[in-house]
Amino acid sequence: MIAEPGLDGHDRGAKVIARALRDAGMEVIYTGLRQTPEQIVAACASGGRRRDRPVDSLGRPQPHRAAADGPAQSQKGLDDVLVVIGGIIPDLDIPKLKEIGVKGIFLPGTPMQEIVDFINANARARV
């Protein structure tokens, strides 16, 4: 699942990643722009069931610091969700993000294949 928190229109990266994951054979749910952390968690928790699809992993491009805390901390019953995040992320924030459970952090210039490989290696199938 690809989600883009916040008020702005920085959806370009999110869409590129969505496309890359899809081309790598993954099923991708894109939540659309301007999501709150709560909405993202809710969409993830519902397993995209509204659209009859399971959610495999959650990516959050272009995070806002406050937005980044939300999903990882309130993942109730979502312990098996692999949270990855991408965009311009200050060095200082990286350890904090890892501490709250973000597994993959991808900075500008990351090849798309690296993200695909990371998800393939770390996401577990939900049965």
Add this chain to the structure above:
Amino acid sequence: MGGMVEAIERGYPQQEIAESSYRFQQAVERKEKVIVGVNDFVQQDEPPIEILYIDETASDTQLAKLETLKRTRNADAVARYRSTRCDRAAHGTTNLMPADHRRGPRLRHGRRRCATRFREVWGEYEESARHLVRTQPRNTRS
């Protein structure tokens, strides 16, 4: 296609933009396009950049100011404005800007004074996943 409005509703420009950014990204990764500092001439051992962190109290202060404004302004006048001028604007065919941005010292409900009413009348734009790709999605799970 029936003009720009129709095209946007069908997601045509959105798909073209998404398609173009994907191709751009692929070109960057193949180094057909060079972004100095990203995919070529990458600086090794870059010194850390000092970053300005805005304290959380900034948002608390701003929210408190907003609360005060909402508490002290003339709520009836705001509601009246929304149900008359904003409502007419939302249902009419005239320019929205005068109603939305008109300055009125007594009302003090900001520059987007009709935004709330507009959202009530029109709803909000929801992006559709079908705008992501030009072609039909591959069926990866059947």
